[in-house]
Amino acid sequence: MISLRTTVLLVAAVALGSGPSYGQTYDGPRTPDGRPDLSGIWQVLGSAAWDLEAHNAQDGIPAGFSVVDGGTIPYTADALNQRDRNRANRLTDDPVRRCYLPGVPRITYMPWPFRIVQTPDHLVLSYEYAHALRIVYTDGSPHPLPNDFWMGDSRGHWEGDALVIDTTHFNGQTWLDASGNHHSNELHVVERLTPVTPYHINYEVTLEDPQTYTRPWTMRMPIYKRMEEGLRLLDYDCVDHLLNALVEDGEAR
């Protein structure tokens, strides 16, 4: 027999696990055209940048829960072997260690802030890390020429209060984290940014890549508003640091 108290706890647990606890309606600032106003400086907290899956702490790296629905990324057998090779050689093979642009969605959850400037037909996302830029068109335009890009090509639209960004045209040379999780140039990323309060956005990303995964899979995490007064993006000029390491420290010999 289940006691009343147990029932209440069960109901509460289900409620907590089933969605945002702040209520379903966004009541934060809006733009003149009625969209949620995402302008400002944002940042993800957590350790997804090191490893999207559950991982224990290592020297200088915090432990973390998995941000992947179901816990693990559904790799094909070959792709899983590649991930393990990447992981074993991550100190030299991670493209970010060579200061290459991190790609999408990795740039979002690296531990640097980014600024969103929003207009009626596009958003500009500028990142402190390596002064990376994304321009997300929300004017209904299609993906462009058959070029490929480190950061892909991003086209967005609004579904109610959620900004949905469709990104394709990747070059296949980026990783998803510092632990060797990877994808091919067939990657198709759909990010869903649902503002819940003025201070946080639910960030949900579905990745599809038949060359690498057995099925589409989803990661999710909050993006938080940086509230410090007078805050602005500073510099992390990766290339500058790399040049110093190459020339002065001779690390790469």
Next chain:
Amino acid sequence: MTETTTKRRSLLIGVALGLLLSPYAATAQGFDPAKTPWGDPDLRGHYLPGPYQALETPTSEWTPPEGTNRGQGAAFSRFFEPDPDAPARPRPARPDGPTIIDPPTGQVPFQPWAAEQRNEIMARQEQLEHLDPRVKCLPAAFPRAHLPVGYNTYQIEQGPGFVLMLYEWNHHSRYIPLDGSEHIDPALRLGMGDSRGRWDGNTLVVETRNFTDNTWPVGHGAPPEGAPGSALTTGHGVFHSGNLRVVEEFTFLDADTIQYTATLEDPEVFSQPWTLRYNALQRAPEDHMLFEYACHEGNGRNLSLMTGTAVEAGRVHPIP
């Protein structure tokens, strides 16, 4: 406050007054540009760089190699030539005179030691420490980010209280608050500096400081082989200290052309503030978009040659 800082501060105040009284402070106010819904002159849109124009008045100390399309400022044409296999052709007509309008000599007013340093830099372009920072994919800084290279275009965003300028070259951007706020802590350094802006009539005035000291504030393309710095009209080898301060003015000459005026002040390197003026921003066609310019990502072989190491070997200290 030490005596030195007092002196420096007096100097800075003097320079600032000089800038205010400069004949270049207000020009081209005749054209009345479109306004944003919140009433500011509307800079929003896409722009291409303006035509080639020499930075400095040429000196006669050096003659370009014969039979080449290189010479004083010629390197620029390599990047502007749409077909790299096409035979050399005359470059577009230059507007009269150099880009530098003050001092009247049209030369960068280096202090004597700094002029020597510039020649040293240009004579040792094979050494990594002297190489054009832009070739190393370091930031362009200012005014260089607004001087012409064939592979840079611009996008300007604007909202109440800010202007955001995007630069295709090496995906740089700068957010310019217009809210009267102070510059950030002098201890903090940025490759593109810390910019604050204000409106002077229809002119956007931007002051930028907090620069790093490892960029060149002017320059185009690549220098002609063997050319001494003093012979160049490309602005190459012009270095600066961390005390560089740049005041820029953006003024519409007509609906499609923005005149750009920049005054550079660096008491450690230059003998006086100096000013260049250039029609730097030409409105782009309707369908223009910024493409990804991944500079460093394609620069591995250059870096390997320059450093004698392999970028592909990576680094061993953890970065996330």
